[in-house]
Amino acid sequence: MHIRNFSIIAHIDHGKSTLSDRLLQSTNAVSARESREQFLDSMDLERERGITIKASAVTVFHVHKGEQYMLNFIDTPGHVDFSYEVSRALTACEGAVLVVDSTQGVEAQTVANAYLAVNNDLEIITCVNKIDLPAAQPDEVAMEIEQILGFPAEDCIPCSAKTGEGLPELIEAICERLPPPRAAKMPECRALIFDSHYDDYRGVIIYIRVFDGELKHGDKIRMMGTGRTYTVTELGKYTPKPVKVKSLGPGETGYLVAAIKTLQDVRVGDTITSDLRPASEPLPGYEEPMQMVFCDFFPSTSGDGRGSQFEDLREAMAKLALNDASFTYAPVHSEALGFGFRCGFLGLLHMDIIQERLEREGGVEVIQTAPTVTYQLLTTAGEELEIQNPAELPDPSIWKELREPIVRVEVIVPKEFVGDIMTLCLSRRGEFRAQLAISETRQMLTYEIPMAEIIYDFYDKLKSMTRGYATMDYEVIGYKTDRLVKVDIMINGDPLEALSFISHKDTADKRGRSLLIRLKKEIARHQFEIPLQAMIGGKIIARESIKSMRKNVTAKCYGGDISRKKKLLDKQKKGKKKMKSIGSVEIPQQAFMAVLDQGE
Amino acid sequence: MRSLYAHVPFCFHKCHYCDFYSFVDNADRQGPFTEALALELGALARWERDGGFDPGLDTLFVGGGTPTLLALEHWERLGEALHGAYAITPDTEFSVECNPETATPELMALLASIGVNRLSVGAQSFHPQHLKTLERWHDPDNVERALDLAREAGIRRVSLDLIYAIPGQTLAEWEADLARAIAIGTGHVSAYALTYEPNTAMTVRLKQGKFEATDEDLEATMFERTIEVLGAAGLERYEVSNFAASDPATGGPCRHNMAYWRQEQWHAAGPSASAHVGGQRWKNAPRLTDWMRSIHETDGGSPITDHEGVDPSRALAERIMTGLRLAEGLDASEMLTRAESLGRTAALEAAAHRAQEHGHLSFDDNRWRLTDTGLLFADGVSADLMSALD
Numbered sequence: 001m002h003i004r005n006f007s008i009i010a011h012i013d014h015g016k017s018t019l020s021d022r023l024l025q026s027t028n029a030v031s032a033r034e035s036r037e038q039f040l041d042s043m044d045l046e047r048e049r050g051i052t053i054k055a056s057a058v059t060v061f062h063v064h065k066g067e068q069y070m071l072n073f074i075d076t077p078g079h080v081d082f083s084y085e086v087s088r089a090l091t092a093c094e095g096a097v098l099v100v101d102s103t104q105g106v107e108a109q110t111v112a113n114a115y116l117a118v119n120n121d122l123e124i125i126t127c128v129n130k131i132d133l134p135a136a137q138p139d140e141v142a143m144e145i146e147q148i149l150g151f152p153a154e155d156c157i158p159c160s161a162k163t164g165e166g167l168p169e170l171i172e173a174i175c176e177r178l179p180p181p182r183a184a185k186m187p188e189c190r191a192l193i194f195d196s197h198y199d200d201y202r203g204v205i206i207y208i209r210v211f212d213g214e215l216k217h218g219d220k221i222r223m224m225g226t227g228r229t230y231t232v233t234e235l236g237k238y239t240p241k242p243v244k245v246k247s248l249g250p251g252e253t254g255y256l257v258a259a260i261k262t263l264q265d266v267r268v269g270d271t272i273t274s275d276l277r278p279a280s281e282p283l284p285g286y287e288e289p290m291q292m293v294f295c296d297f298f299p300s301t302s303g304d305g306r307g308s309q310f311e312d313l314r315e316a317m318a319k320l321a322l323n324d325a326s327f328t329y330a331p332v333h334s335e336a337l338g339f340g341f342r343c344g345f346l347g348l349l350h351m352d353i354i355q356e357r358l359e360r361e362g363g364v365e366v367i368q369t370a371p372t373v374t375y376q377l378l379t380t381a382g383e384e385l386e387i388q389n390p391a392e393l394p395d396p397s398i399w400k401e402l403r404e405p406i407v408r409v410e411v412i413v414p415k416e417f418v419g420d421i422m423t424l425c426l427s428r429r430g431e432f433r434a435q436l437a438i439s440e441t442r443q444m445l446t447y448e449i450p451m452a453e454i455i456y457d458f459y460d461k462l463k464s465m466t467r468g469y470a471t472m473d474y475e476v477i478g479y480k481t482d483r484l485v486k487v488d489i490m491i492n493g494d495p496l497e498a499l500s501f502i503s504h505k506d507t508a509d510k511r512g513r514s515l516l517i518r519l520k521k522e523i524a525r526h527q528f529e530i531p532l533q534a535m536i537g538g539k540i541i542a543r544e545s546i547k548s549m550r551k552n553v554t555a556k557c558y559g560g561d562i563s564r565k566k567k568l569l570d571k572q573k574k575g576k577k578k579m580k581s582i583g584s585v586e587i588p589q590q591a592f593m594a595v596l597d598q599g600e
Numbered sequence: 601m602r603s604l605y606a607h608v609p610f611c612f613h614k615c616h617y618c619d620f621y622s623f624v625d626n627a628d629r630q631g632p633f634t635e636a637l638a639l640e641l642g643a644l645a646r647w648e649r650d651g652g653f654d655p656g657l658d659t660l661f662v663g664g665g666t667p668t669l670l671a672l673e674h675w676e677r678l679g680e681a682l683h684g685a686y687a688i689t690p691d692t693e694f695s696v697e698c699n700p701e702t703a704t705p706e707l708m709a710l711l712a713s714i715g716v717n718r719l720s721v722g723a724q725s726f727h728p729q730h731l732k733t734l735e736r737w738h739d740p741d742n743v744e745r746a747l748d749l750a751r752e753a754g755i756r757r758v759s760l761d762l763i764y765a766i767p768g769q770t771l772a773e774w775e776a777d778l779a780r781a782i783a784i785g786t787g788h789v790s791a792y793a794l795t796y797e798p799n800t801a802m803t804v805r806l807k808q809g810k811f812e813a814t815d816e817d818l819e820a821t822m823f824e825r826t827i828e829v830l831g832a833a834g835l836e837r838y839e840v841s842n843f844a845a846s847d848p849a850t851g852g853p854c855r856h857n858m859a860y861w862r863q864e865q866w867h868a869a870g871p872s873a874s875a876h877v878g879g880q881r882w883k884n885a886p887r888l889t890d891w892m893r894s895i896h897e898t899d900g901g902s903p904i905t906d907h908e909g910v911d912p913s914r915a916l917a918e919r920i921m922t923g924l925r926l927a928e929g930l931d932a933s934e935m936l937t938r939a940e941s942l943g944r945t946a947a948l949e950a951a952a953h954r955a956q957e958h959g960h961l962s963f964d965d966n967r968w969r970l971t972d973t974g975l976l977f978a979d980g981v982s983a984d985l986m987s988a989l990d
Contacts, residue, residue, distance in 0.1 A: 525816065527977075550820035553978040555792040555841050557925060559605055559860045560874035562918055563881055563906060569921065569983045 003251045004178045005072045005209065007089055009117060010099035011107035011471065015129040019099055019161040020058075020075060024240065026167045027060040027071065057092075057195070057207050057253045059237040064175040071174065072253040074194065074207075076113075084289055084346070085195065085326075087116055088269050091285060092194040092209035092253060095123040095178030097170065098151075102128040102136040102158070106144045106438055107471035108412045114149050125173050126151045132160040140439065148438045181251030182211075188279040189213030191248070191256075191272040193223075196263055198322045202234070204260035208272060209253045211283060215272070216247040221258065224282040225270040230258035263325040289326035291344025292405065292476060293351055293371045293455055294388040296332055296498070297358065298340030300365040300589060309364065310339045316362025317341055320354060327354055334391075334498055337367065342388060345371075348455055367589045369498045373451045376403040376479050391497040393486050396537055402502075403479040405451040408433070411462065412444045413470040420465045421445055428453035429482075429504060451476065452502065487512050487541070490533040491519070494583045498592055513542040522591040525549035530585055602658040603859045604644075604686070606637065606678075607870030608667040609888060612699070615735045616805070619797035621872030621886045622665040629888065634674040636895040638681035640869045643900025645685035648867075657686045659693040659856035668702035672710055679714030688715045693855045695720055695759075701738045703746035708753035718757040718854070719750045720790070726780045727773055730766045734794075744784050756850050759788035764822045765814040766794050774822050775829060782833040787851025789835055789843045791826045793819055820976060827972075840925045840978060861922040863915065869902075879910035913942050917986040924982050929969030944989050951988035955981050 008023075010016040062069045076089045090096065096117040100110055117124055126145050128138045142156035157173060159166025195207040208215070215221070219232045234257035236244040248254045260266060268289070271282035297317075299309030317329045328344040345351040351371055358366055375387040378401040379394070387393055387402075409430070413421055415437075422432070425447045434446040449458075454474065462470045485508050489499040499519075503511050512534030519532055523546055530546040557565055581587070610630065611622040649655060660682070670678065682688060695718040696711060703721075711719070725731050726740040747758050760781050764774045781789055796803040796813065806813055814822075827837050835843040838853045839861060845851030859866055860876075868875035872886035885891050885903040894903040908914065916938045923930040932952070939948040952968060955961035960974030960981045974981055 527980075547817070549977075550816050551823065551976045552980045553823075553840055553976060555795050557840070557861075557922060558857060559866060559868075559876065560872070560883065562860070562874075562876075562922060563908060566914070566918055566921060566986075569979060569986060572979075573983055573987055 002067060002069045002175070003072065003181050004069060004095065004174055005074065005093045005181060005251065005253055006095040006097060006174060006178055007074045007076050007093045007117075007122075008097045008099060009076060009086075009090075009113040010129075011101070011104075011109040011113070014099050014101040014104065014107070014110070015161050016099055017075075019097075019129060019159075020073065022161040022164060022167055023073065023171065024058065024060060026164065026171060027062045057238060057255070058240045059253065060239060062171065062175070064172065069175050070252075071171075074253065084287060085268060086113065087120065087285075088192070088194040090117055090120040090122060091283075092192055093120075093122055094181055095125065095174070097174070098124050098126045098145075098149075099129050100126070100141055100145060102131050102138045102141045103133050105137075105141050105442065106148055106412065108410050108444075108473035109471065111148065111410060111412070111444070112473040112475070123178050124151060125157065125170070125177055126155065127157040127159050127166070127170055129159055129161055131158045131165065132163045144439050144442075148436070148444065184212040184250040186212045186279060188277050189215055189219075189221075189272070189274045190279045190283055191215055192283050193266060193268055193270045193272060195268060196266045196325070198263055202257050204257075204263055204266055206256045206258070206260070206266055206272075207253070208248070208256055210248045210250055212250060212279065213274070214247050214249050215256070217244075220275040221256075221272050222275040222278055223267070223270050224273055224279070225267050225286055226265070228265060229275045230260060232256055232258050234258075262322050264321060266325065268325070289346060290476075291326070291328055291346060291374070292451065293345045293348055293373060294342060295345075295351060295371040296334070296337070296340050296342050296369040296389070297355070297366040298334070298337040298369075300367045312362070312364045313341065313358075313366065316358050316364050317343075319362065320357055324354070326350070332389075337369075337498055340367075344388070348459075367592060369592050370501070371455050372502070373405050373455060375405075375484075375502060377401070378403070390486055390500040390502050393502070396486070401481045402484045403481045404484060404502075405476050406448055406478055406480045407451045407454065407474040408477045409447045409449050409454065409472055409474045410444060411447070411470055411472045412438060412442060413466055414441055415443045417466040417470065418443050418445065421462065421470065424458075424461060424465060425449060428458060448477065449474075450480070450482070450504075485536050487515075488535045489515065489519075490531075490535065491523075491587070492530045492583050492585050494585075496582055496587075508536060509541050513544075516542055516544040519591055520544050520546055522588055523585065524588075526585060528584075602864050603856055603866035604657055604660050605856070605866055605868050605873050605875075606641070606660070606662045606682075607664060607868070607873040607884075608633075608637075608662060608670060609665040609871055610669045611664070611666045612669065612701075613735060613737065616801035617734055617794060617797070619800050620665065623888075630670055630674050632892060633888065634670065634677050634681075636892045637870055638677060638684075639895050639900040640902055641681045641685040641900075644867055644869060646900075655685075655687045657688055657692045659695070659859060660686075660688065661695045661856040663697045666699045666702065667696050668698045668707060672706060675707065675710050675714070679710070682714065690715070690717070693718055695757075695854065695856055697722065698746060698750075699738065700742040700746045703742070703749045705749055705753070708749045708755065712753040712755050716755055718759070719746075719755050720759040720761060720788075720854075721746050721750075723760045723781065724763045725766065725769075726777050727769070730763075730769050730773070733766050733768065734763065747784055747786065757788065757852070758786050758850075759790060759854070760784070760786045762789060762791045763794050764791060764826065765819040767811045767814060769814065771818065771822060771825065775825060778826060778829045782830070782835070787835075787845040787847065788854065789830055790841055791830070791843065792841050793823060823976065836927070838927045840975065858926075861926050863919045863922060871902075879912075879915055880908065882907040912938070913989055916942070917989050920985050921982045924968070924970055924978055924985070927969070929967040932963060932966050932968050935968070939989065942989060947988040948985065951985045955984060 008016050008020055057072060057074045059072050062071055074089045074092055076086045098114055100106055128141045130136055131138050138158040142153040145151050145156060146153040157166055157169050159170055190212040191208040191210045193206050193208055197205055199205050217232055217235050221232055222229045235248055235254060236242050237254040269286040273279045299313050326346050329341045332342040333339050355368055358364060377385040377387050379398045380400045411421055428449050430447040430449040433448055436444045438444050462472055483505040484502050485505050487501055487503055487508050489496050516532045516534055525546055527549055529548045532544045533540050534542040554565060609622050610625045613624060694716045696716050697720045699722055721743060723743040724734055724736050750758050762777055796806055830843045834845050837843050844853045865877050868884055871884055871888050871891040874883045882904040883906040885905055891902055894901060936945050939945045952961060956963060959971055960977055962969050962971050970978055
């Protein structure tokens with residue numbers, strides 16, 4: 001039996017999931033009836049957003065030139081936020097199929113994913129997908145792949161996941177061109193955890209790739225990173241239906257169940273060994289997931305105490321954490337917003353997904369504060385602090401150095417937009433690193449930009465400036481110091497720390513002013529005038545005011561309007577309850593996002 | 601029954617600020633509609649007689665849409681049906697809404713002959729550019745003509761509808777509109793601040809940022825000026841947006857609308873019309889085809905929606921909400937007595953006190969009335985009083 005472990009990697013929407021489905025069908029692993037669209041994505045949210053969030057592994061059997069092949073294919077998340085998970089999944093493989101949409105060409109995530117695969121020493125098969133579409137340019141795109149990534153155009157396989165064209169050639173290439181798994185290096189068991197998910201009935205399900213030794217049903221196992229021990233109650237493979245097996249040997253992938261209660265107990269990247277005969281050292285490459293973006297969630301209904309909404313929110317958070325080990329949460333208290341949670345995310349998409357799942361699955365309404373990045377503060381006492389919230393920053397007198405995370409951003413864009421993108425990057429304190437022609441019409445730009453400058457609307461701006469043509473990818477490359485200041489916001493004389501933000505000194509005035517203007521729009525007029533101020537260390541840098549309300553009276557109220565008008569007044573009362581009161585000022589949820597306005 | 605409202609849904613054009621049930625009739629359904637309305641009126645009157653009610657009507661209001669878009673023959677048929685169903689006397693206030701373009705000597709004569717004694721004309725503005733913003737296409741000069749034709753036919757009580765705070769409208773232009781309305785000699789004016797109703801084309805355009813709404817300060821100033829200017833001309837404000845001359849023969853408050861604000865009883869005929877009878881509220885189904893089908897299938901019964909049963913708490917809240925809009929205000933002891941059965945007397949009294957302290961409410965002759973300042977914040981004051989009942 002020949003084994004091939006491989007992943008399919010692609011830029012988002014280039015047809016990875018459809019291609020996975022097609023491969024399953026071509027090997028007769030799934031009947032058409034069973035094959036729901038995008039088979040490997042199991043969460044509703046993933047299906048809706050068309051994004052694969054959690055990786056999973058499927059094993060199919062295939063006969064090629066009279067020989068039996070066990071094909072293990074490992075699905076990877078397509079988004080950069082999950083690049084650590086992608087890299088773990090790739091570690092479990094010997095090869096990868098790089099899919100590029102033949103109507104779109106090489107995009108930013110194509111490049112990022114290809115580099116990731118190359119860095120993991122994977123053998124790569126390139127293919128151009130969607131060749132059934134009239135706009136397909138398979139030859140040109142194959143040339144792009146050669147030019148930018150160096151994979152020969154003649155090796156590129158044209159295919160259509162939709163019609164099935166080219167699929168036999170692709171499977172043949174997988175069998176012939178991808179290398180078999182390496183031989184075991186030791187008799188002791190070493191298996192890499194490359195993914196895990198939570199199942200309501202069986203607890204945590206771990207996806208593993210066995211590198212050395214053997215793993216058997218009933219084995220007592222040890223996680224080498226955490227030191228925890230468990231007994232294997234089930235081993236199996238998804239074909240894609242789960243099929244139990246007695247053991248998994250070197251080179252094989254499968255799943256493992258061991259009465260593990262929460263995902264927090266499992267670290268993706270950790271090595272599983274036998275508790276009785278442990279390996280001397282784990283497989284290389286384990287890293288803690290790193291949260292780069294933080295924001296606070298508060299229950300949206302008022303009430304200063306730890307009311308039931310707070311408990312509901314806590315419950316929803318705990319439930320989500322069962323399912324997603326890379327998201328963190330800790331209780332936080334704000335003068336203005338009461339009790340809530342400070343949450344950490346791998347990136348912005350991850351944050352959006354968590355917020356949506358909280359509201360959808362947890363049924364709680366939340367007020368979300370603006371996302372911030374993690375800053376590093378070196379104090380005059382030589383202490384190094386991680387700052388996840390501008391409100392936590394101590395007095396500037398004890399700052400020695402405030403550092404911010406820097407990302408390397410790669411943007412692929414039609415060349416007529418290069419100037420616009422350069423202007424945008426420059427306005428976000430970006431430093432130019434490289435410019436590369438991908439083809440006659442498209443260029444790849446590389447910039448280093450403070451992460452804080454891209455966390456909110458950079459991607460949207462990029463998309464709108466280029467009529468949707470630009471694609472981008474980023475990677476955190478380190479921390480750098482700059483002239484940073486903390487800007488505080490006062491509403492009617494009361495500080496609202498949830499709106500404090502860290503800014504570059506040169507843009508602080510502009511951002512402060514634009515935040516106040518946004519607040520002015522978001523906060524309704526009250527019966528009194530409301531002064532708004534932005535300050536740096538007690539010095540006012542911008543001010544605005546919300547004029548007092550002049551009029552609050554419905555013009556028309558006749559026979560058919562009465563019920564509706566009463567409901568409207570009831571709704572206004574309820575809406576008031578949903579707002580947060582700062583002093584005597586009612587502040588709506590949207591106001592807390594005002595801080596994201598970059599003042600452009 | 602004291603009052604009856606009949607709804608005629610046809611229009612020339614669906615104005616972009618309008619959220620009433622109305623549409624442009626391309627299929628000439630006026631005939632079938634009038635027949636169905638006649639059936640419904642007959643059924644309503646039958647049920648009332650069976651219930652032992654007096655067939656007399658204190659007020660009758662035909663609104664729309666554009667009721668005067670109905671052809672003469674249909675008006676004739678509608679007149680017959682109304683008189684067949686109810687005892688309509690010269691004491692009945694019989695109002696009809698009228699688009700200035702539709703007024704003809706023949707129509708006015710016919711309306712007068714079936715007992716119409718009050719005509720409410722949708723002037724909206726005397727400035728063509730503002731009419732255009734509202735998507736009204738009539739010639740402002742036709743307003744005066746419509747009023748003259750009505751008076752010549754013997755319809756002596758005429759009212760003008762005007763709209764202010766139209767995007768781009770200046771205070772001076774609004775004052776000119778008021779002056780012209782006074783000069784034409786109307787006994788009644790309804791002056792509305794332009795309201796952005798949800799689900800109207802105009803609100804969508806506003807939200808898309810296609811234009812800017814009038815500044816709140818200017819709107820408030822326009823409102824205050826309206827009260828001053830019309831008051832000086834003898835048109836006294838009797839409701840937030842309604843002004844009447846004192847002579848009941850040519851002016852006076854609209855008694856039909858007073859019935860709404862005093863939460864009296866009214867029946868409803870025609871698609872989307874609302875009724876309030878015996879403490880219950882409902883609305884006729886708003887789709888012409890659904891409404892007509894049901895009328896035919898049930899011998900005059902309209903399908904209804906939005907039914908609300910008897911609820912003393914809601915009834916009191918609504919009484920407060922609409923009553924505060926009136927210059928006559930509310931009978932304080934009556935309100936407090938009604939709050940007693942809900943166990944909310946003390947809370948209501950406290951809320952009224954707070955409103956008095958804020959200078960929004962006055963208390964004289966045992967009546968709560970909004971002060972001049974309070975009038976500008978009528979919604980907030982009524983919301984506060986209403987929440988005392990929760």
